[in-house]
Amino acid sequence: MSRIARVFRIFGAVLSYLKHGKLAVPLFLYFLLQLSLILLYAGSGAKAAGFWALFSPGLDPEAIRHYPEHLFLMGSILGKLDIPLEIFALVLAQGATVLLVAAAARRASMGVRESLGAAGRRYLHLVIAAAAASAAVFAGFRYPMALIDGIAGVPRGLGAGASVLICVVLQAFLLYVIPFILIEGRSAPDAIRRSFGFAGRHFVESFLFALVPFLLTVPTLLLSLNPQAIAFQISPEFLVHLQIAGEAIQLIATYLLVGGLTIFFVETRNTGEDQ
Amino acid sequence: MIPNRKTNALRRRAARRAVEAVVVAAALFLAACGPGRDSERYAAEKKLFKARKLKEDLYAGGMRSEFLAKAAESYRAIVREYGDSADTVAGIEEIVVSAQMELAELEYRGRLLREARDDFERAMELAKNVPAALANALYSAGVISEELGESAQAARYYGRFSERFLAADSLALTVRMNPRYLVTPLKLADLANRQGDGEGSRRWLKEAERVFSSVIAQEKDPALLRETRYNLLAAYLQEKDWMKGLAFTNELKDLYRDNPQDLSSLLYLEARINEDGLDKPSKALALYLSVADDYPKGREAPDALIAAAGIHRKAERLEEAAKLYERVADEFKDRIPSVVEAQWQLAHIEERKGDPEAAALRYRSIYADYPETLQGFEAPLRIAFIYRERGARDAANAACDKAIEHYEKLLSDERPLATKIMAEQYVIRALTEDKRWEAAAERLTAIPDRYPDYSPFRENYLRAASIYEQELGDKEHAEKVLETCVAKYPKTELAGAALKELARLKR
Numbered sequence: 001m002s003r004i005a006r007v008f009r010i011f012g013a014v015l016s017y018l019k020h021g022k023l024a025v026p027l028f029l030y031f032l033l034q035l036s037l038i039l040l041y042a043g044s045g046a047k048a049a050g051f052w053a054l055f056s057p058g059l060d061p062e063a064i065r066h067y068p069e070h071l072f073l074m075g076s077i078l079g080k081l082d083i084p085l086e087i088f089a090l091v092l093a094q095g096a097t098v099l100l101v102a103a104a105a106r107r108a109s110m111g112v113r114e115s116l117g118a119a120g121r122r123y124l125h126l127v128i129a130a131a132a133a134s135a136a137v138f139a140g141f142r143y144p145m146a147l148i149d150g151i152a153g154v155p156r157g158l159g160a161g162a163s164v165l166i167c168v169v170l171q172a173f174l175l176y177v178i179p180f181i182l183i184e185g186r187s188a189p190d191a192i193r194r195s196f197g198f199a200g201r202h203f204v205e206s207f208l209f210a211l212v213p214f215l216l217t218v219p220t221l222l223l224s225l226n227p228q229a230i231a232f233q234i235s236p237e238f239l240v241h242l243q244i245a246g247e248a249i250q251l252i253a254t255y256l257l258v259g260g261l262t263i264f265f266v267e268t269r270n271t272g273e274d275q
Numbered sequence: 276m277i278p279n280r281k282t283n284a285l286r287r288r289a290a291r292r293a294v295e296a297v298v299v300a301a302a303l304f305l306a307a308c309g310p311g312r313d314s315e316r317y318a319a320e321k322k323l324f325k326a327r328k329l330k331e332d333l334y335a336g337g338m339r340s341e342f343l344a345k346a347a348e349s350y351r352a353i354v355r356e357y358g359d360s361a362d363t364v365a366g367i368e369e370i371v372v373s374a375q376m377e378l379a380e381l382e383y384r385g386r387l388l389r390e391a392r393d394d395f396e397r398a399m400e401l402a403k404n405v406p407a408a409l410a411n412a413l414y415s416a417g418v419i420s421e422e423l424g425e426s427a428q429a430a431r432y433y434g435r436f437s438e439r440f441l442a443a444d445s446l447a448l449t450v451r452m453n454p455r456y457l458v459t460p461l462k463l464a465d466l467a468n469r470q471g472d473g474e475g476s477r478r479w480l481k482e483a484e485r486v487f488s489s490v491i492a493q494e495k496d497p498a499l500l501r502e503t504r505y506n507l508l509a510a511y512l513q514e515k516d517w518m519k520g521l522a523f524t525n526e527l528k529d530l531y532r533d534n535p536q537d538l539s540s541l542l543y544l545e546a547r548i549n550e551d552g553l554d555k556p557s558k559a560l561a562l563y564l565s566v567a568d569d570y571p572k573g574r575e576a577p578d579a580l581i582a583a584a585g586i587h588r589k590a591e592r593l594e595e596a597a598k599l600y601e602r603v604a605d606e607f608k609d610r611i612p613s614v615v616e617a618q619w620q621l622a623h624i625e626e627r628k629g630d631p632e633a634a635a636l637r638y639r640s641i642y643a644d645y646p647e648t649l650q651g652f653e654a655p656l657r658i659a660f661i662y663r664e665r666g667a668r669d670a671a672n673a674a675c676d677k678a679i680e681h682y683e684k685l686l687s688d689e690r691p692l693a694t695k696i697m698a699e700q701y702v703i704r705a706l707t708e709d710k711r712w713e714a715a716a717e718r719l720t721a722i723p724d725r726y727p728d729y730s731p732f733r734e735n736y737l738r739a740a741s742i743y744e745q746e747l748g749d750k751e752h753a754e755k756v757l758e759t760c761v762a763k764y765p766k767t768e769l770a771g772a773a774l775k776e777l778a779r780l781k782r
Contacts, residue, residue: 046317067320232331236324 007208007260010267014259017104024255025112026096030089031251035244037081041074042240055080068236072227074243083134091130091178094258095119098178101262122181128188129177140170168214172206173199178258179265202268209261213253220246316366319357323370326350330381338692343385344728350378354401361401372402376411383419386693389730392419407452410440414456421466430466433459441486450490454502457486461506464513483510501531508544517552521545539573542566546579550586560586567602577603577613584620593624600624612648615641619650622657631661635674646685647694652701655681656708663708675709696729712746715739720756723763733769736760740776754780 017023041052049064056077064070064077096115103110119126144163151159176198180191199206223230224246227239326349333342353374361368379394395416402408413436420429437459440449449456460483467475487507494500504527511520524545531537546562549555563586566579584599603610603617622637635658642654655678662671682705685698699722706715719739723732736756743753757780760773 045314047314065317067317068324070317232328235328 003202003204004208007205007212007264010260010263011212011256013105013263014101014256017101017259020104022112023097023100023104023259024251026093026100026116027251027255027258030093031247033085033089034247034250037078038074038240038243038247041078042071042237046070052077068231071236071239072231074239075224075227078243083138087127087130087134090254091126092116092119092123094254095122095126095178095182097255097258098182098262101259102179102183102266105263105266119182122185125181125186125188125191126178129174129181129191132188132192133171133174133177136170136174137167140166168210169207171214172203172210175199175206175209175257175261176265179262183265184269198265198268202264205264206261209257209264213257213260216253216256217246217249220249315357315360315364316370319353319360319367319370322349322353322356323374326353326374327377330377333381334384337689338385340385340692340726340728343381343387343692347378347381347728350374350381354378354397358401368401368404372398372405372408375401376408379412379415383415385728386696387728387730388419388423390728392416392423395419406440406448410436410449410452410456413439414453414459417459417462421462426466426469430463430470433463433466437463437482441482443489446486446489447493450494450499454499457490457503458483458506458509460486461510461513464510477514480510480514483507483513501537504530505540512544512548512552515552517548520552521548524548535570536573539566539570539575542570543575543579546582550582556586556590571606577607577610577617581613581616581620584617588620588624593627597621597624611645615645615648615650618645619654622654626661631665634658634661642681646681647690647697652682652697656701656705659705659708672709675705675711678705692729696726696732699726699732707742710746712742716742716747716752716756720759733760733764736763737769737772737776740773744780750780 040048044052045067046065049061049070052064053059053061056073059073059077064073096112096119099115099118100110100112103115141163144159144166147159173196174192176195177188177191180186180194180198181188184191184194186194220242223242224239230238230242326346329342329346329349333339333346336342354371357367357371361371375394375398379391379398382388382391382394395412398412399409399416402412413432417429417432417436420426420432436456439445440452440456441459460479464476464479464483467473467479484507487503487510490503491500491507494503508520508523508527511523524541528538528541531541542562543566546559546566549562550559560583563579563583566573567576567583570576580599580603584596584603587593587596587599600617600621604614604621607613618637618641622634622641625631625634625637638654638658641648642651645651655674659671659674659678662668662674679702682698682702686695686702690698703715703718703722706712706718716739719735719742722735726732736759740753740756740760743749743756754777757773757777761770761777764770
């Protein structure tokens, strides 16, 4: 079976696991957390401008106090919250999902609480790995973008495309950090090193695992690039719907990504392919 | 057991930390919550945004009356709901004033002139502390009064504006608001002139000179200076001080010698001075032609040709005039108003030459190609008029039917509200000019319900009653129409007028 076909077979398997609803529960809980934040932001109107400005240093709270600017700024303010949330909360949900999918792949049984507990016991390593991964992806995007700063038109578009590609490749190399920490009990630095090695040996599959879920998020990502145009064409409130839709798609993409890489990891390690 | 106990303790500690983090975040959130008044302003901003969205949709959708009513109501709701908070909550006053101003502007765009003026009046009361809005409301009310043909009322608004915003110490600020405001004394002079108040007109022209000279002396902005200098020239011309105007034109020609557009404009004005003021048509003709020949891309080129053609026409040199009008129609196709005027004049020349068929052909092409221009509305009736004048009754009737058909088509198409209102008025004109009194009266009473927001149509009831009484000799029907009017618009000035008419009829 070709490598590409194998990746898509695994995505199919991940989706079929959804019949055991519990596999998506940890990521769904994280989605609920994001949803609460979106609703809290949208519902607080001008009242909590000072609070939200805390997350965006340099931003005058007065800018958030007005309609529709308050909604225009939602994406960027909640976006600033994303990095700490990913490092401290999402990583726990991802870890629990890895354990649940790995158990399902081995036809073993594991409960949601049990998976969260097991991930919680390795929380420090997970946080260190997530922080390192976030920093790498951030740098992988930021530095190439800084290089093309001031360039306009097609070259800028090509430069931005290259930055995104670099990020996807970097992500592909860091995919297996959580399975190494949770399934094989490695420390964070060791798991990062091993993830790079493992992804290097299976680059095509790893790249596809990172790329396909990313492509799923592109439409909402593109829509959110020009909030003012959407607000004036449709309605500023549509930005709230768009933010929620973005998080829902992110939930699906993360489930596919984490589930897919876990099955691939378990299959490859169990069959000795990786030796 | 010991490791288990240790793990449980760690878990409890982690849970405690998580709860603490949530409590701290909640406390921060509550502490950062602004006063409730912020929410009131936020809600008002939200409603203003929605009203503006409705307005944009209305403009994009060709000003359909049902959407106009909806957009207007959304603005009114803001003023009603937040009017009382304007003095107590920071930021609300600006929102309320903006809503009121935009409501009036919306009505103006929908040609609801009286409603627009009433709403600008209300805006004046609300904008006592917002000078820019107050100035805009006063000036706009003056412009609308002029459009309504109420010169005295217009003069009152412009007078108030002048007193408040054109005093020596306010001029600099007023210029920054809108340079167009500076022409207010010119407008007042013109209004006084139209009312036969020569002394008042002269007084306002002197005031205009003071205002313009003062701005020219103080200002540094070249664009503003240019505009003000042209206004000063307009003041001289309105004053009919032709020599002073000519001298200043030459001064400006020297000042702006490097700008072809200025030279074109100034040459055109020089031609006007020679034609209108100094009664030198030959010199004016030469100047007009040089505007068109030397500055063909200038704004005035087609108007200069039309003016030159007018000089030929007055001198009965119809062939020369026609050549110039043809030149406008051929060379300035993108300048619609000038092209339509040239076509209209060409049709007139055909009439003067005694060729009604050729004239009718030209009028037909005007209303087919430019149906929404004034000439486009007039052209079908002009054809009927030509035949009627020549005693060709059947041809005149057929032309009248054709005209009504044309206006009905404009009414059924997706046209702006203003076009439909004009078309309705022209249908009535076609019917009355052809003495189809019954049809005219019926149509008059049917229109107001089709345009419930356009109040001038309500007066149709008085006109219909007059037709029933005077043209059809049907007093009973006239009374019925007037009673309907009173029932439909009770306690209005119109109902008062209808009651008066009713009393007269029943006497």
